[in-house]
Amino acid sequence: MLRTPVITLTTDFGLKDPFVGIMKGVVLGINPEAGIIDITHNIERQNILEAARVIAASSKYFPAGTINVAVVDPGVGGSRKPLLVVTKDHYFIGPDNGLFSMVYERIEPDFLKVIHLTEPKYFLPSTGSTFHGRDIFAPVAAWLSKGTDPDNFGVKLDEYIKLSITKPVLSGDTLTGEIVTVDNFGNTISNITVDELANLVPLDSRERFKVSSGSRQMTVLNYYAENDGGSLSAIINSFGQLELFVFRGSAADKFNLKTGDKITVTLV
Amino acid sequence: MLRTPVITLTTDFGLKDPFVGIMKGVVLGINPEAGIIDITHNIERQNILEAARVIAASSKYFPAGTINVAVVDPGVGGSRKPLLVVTKDHYFIGPDNGLFSMVYERIEPDFLKVIHLTEPKYFLPSTGSTFHGRDIFAPVAAWLSKGTDPDNFGVKLDEYIKLSITKPVLSGDTLTGEIVTVDNFGNTISNITVDELANLVPLDSRERFKVSSGSRQMTVLNYYAENDGGSLSAIINSFGQLELFVFRGSAADKFNLKTGDKITVTLV
């Protein structure tokens, strides 16, 4: 017997306040069988773009039917709409502020529709203005996990907010991207992906890539320990992204790299 | 088929040591079906009052039958008693040091009885003196989640520790409270609640409240984004508490607010 679909949570609530625990209590009060998985609650406060990247990176590793709740929601209680986004395999629930921009970007038939959550019978009875994670998003996720039809929660929306996601630019044989994430290890991850690199040259010829960050130049290695000399190196990480790293160290700290810094790849 | 009751955990153990994981292992060794939810493990070390507020804020959002374990326990291993608190809908397990003060405050019939945990057959076999979360509270929670009668765990207690919880003071048309919590967003939350405000004037006339913090005066807004100018604002948050905030910023940092600072509400 399978458990009902997994519900994931991505927020900027941090792990000190009881907000995340309370959302889980609300879910379990509606569906005691729900399985709830934390993606992260340490999104930088109000950083919608960071959350959008985390949602896009994580959702594909969850089983079909997974319900992804994301709450980074400075506009809570105002005019911004609460949403349920339906794709071929997954659901996404959260505010209409661009959190799901990278979900919308996927080519059909992955992305199917966006529903404006308007049906209060699926909300907590007394809905306040500062915590829709508890009052709207958690209960809607719980009802959805119990099998409620998505269309019951509200009305289909044709317009919703899409943030502009910076893409690498190809000019001649040079691809210019930027650092978009610094991970827990100080690895600096760019928006250059295997898809763009494969447009330059087949990836089995990756020794032909010359990667540059400021005045530093690197080749693309196959695994971290391949360069244990402490200099900056490049790798295509397991998410298919070009990443700069230092073996057993923090590239960000050691080479003063940060999000927004340019990275170029040239064919040699 | 419902899972057995949820067990929640609230501690000051932090998230680096394996203490929380070990408590969960002990629970699952006794009841493999238990569902365990973290409320927070980042209570300030030994801050019993902070934990008492977190427990009171979170427990009501969990289903009937939920077992709330709280371990902020500087007196572990000494003479302080281990407790099981029974209310109409919930259970609370932890040391007798005031952690459940706000549970005791609730009006009957919510609060029913306090049991001193004296029956060692529900403890781990070798109980040490520094980690009763593992040796007493986790196993008692697990046995309770399996249906053991509360009275089997020990004897009813008539005296137990209640911390004094500061209440707002009404003088004429002015209610004086204080900041009791600063949340992850830097919002500063007071001990003034909708109940006290409703004694001043019906809440649908909230435009008549003048809120003061030091020399700053504010009206009560309806949602955060209503004041996007960067000045300090007040709101009644979704827990029914008067809260001071700055839209997309930290009120605590920007206006140097901290717990204990006075907040007044005057009728105008």
Add this chain to the structure above:
Amino acid sequence: MLRTPVITLTTDFGLKDPFVGIMKGVVLGINPEAGIIDITHNIERQNILEAARVIAASSKYFPAGTINVAVVDPGVGGSRKPLLVVTKDHYFIGPDNGLFSMVYERIEPDFLKVIHLTEPKYFLPSTGSTFHGRDIFAPVAAWLSKGTDPDNFGVKLDEYIKLSITKPVLSGDTLTGEIVTVDNFGNTISNITVDELANLVPLDSRERFKVSSGSRQMTVLNYYAENDGGSLSAIINSFGQLELFVFRGSAADKFNLKTGDKITVTLV
């Protein structure tokens, strides 16, 4: 009906990136019934020895059949082998870099065998070189939790990496050990255990132990609150380790103690 075995996770991934959540998604995609418990994700980056201690301290509190996944893995993608370690009661999955050194140390028949994970049909289809937690360790744990025979995952290994674990030294009536862990409370935990102390004198005569840290001398107390005067004290903690503490304070901060500092116990 029991759930399938518990899977525990111990990593240095931190709680900001989605890495831990992604591993859980992979597990649930293979075994939707799996129960997953976090031990910690705040192991110091690349500190294999710290993780080895955490694994040894926590695994014994989990039920028989528990699958412990540990990922502190600077050598990921290179020549280091992925392992499944089988003991009488538990499984351990992670890289061959010494993470399981304290598991190997246990006397037979606890430790049974080490299997080199070589069978790609239990891995994610496209295995990258930077995240074997997702691509190898999580799926192997999930398949194991579903009942796959350990021998199906690969071939038995006779050589694997064991880190040297510092032991206390007995010289005459003096046992010299060192601080190996500083916990969330600033308690400083040594590698001197009840077993070594019992070799000096039966533990019911613990008043005969004189504990020294630098120029400070202490007796061994029975519980933390026994010394509320703010001076450094010793206790045998609930893991059977000799620990130095300050009641309601941080011994590490107040007395400038750190891992590697010597602790001696002399019989008086």
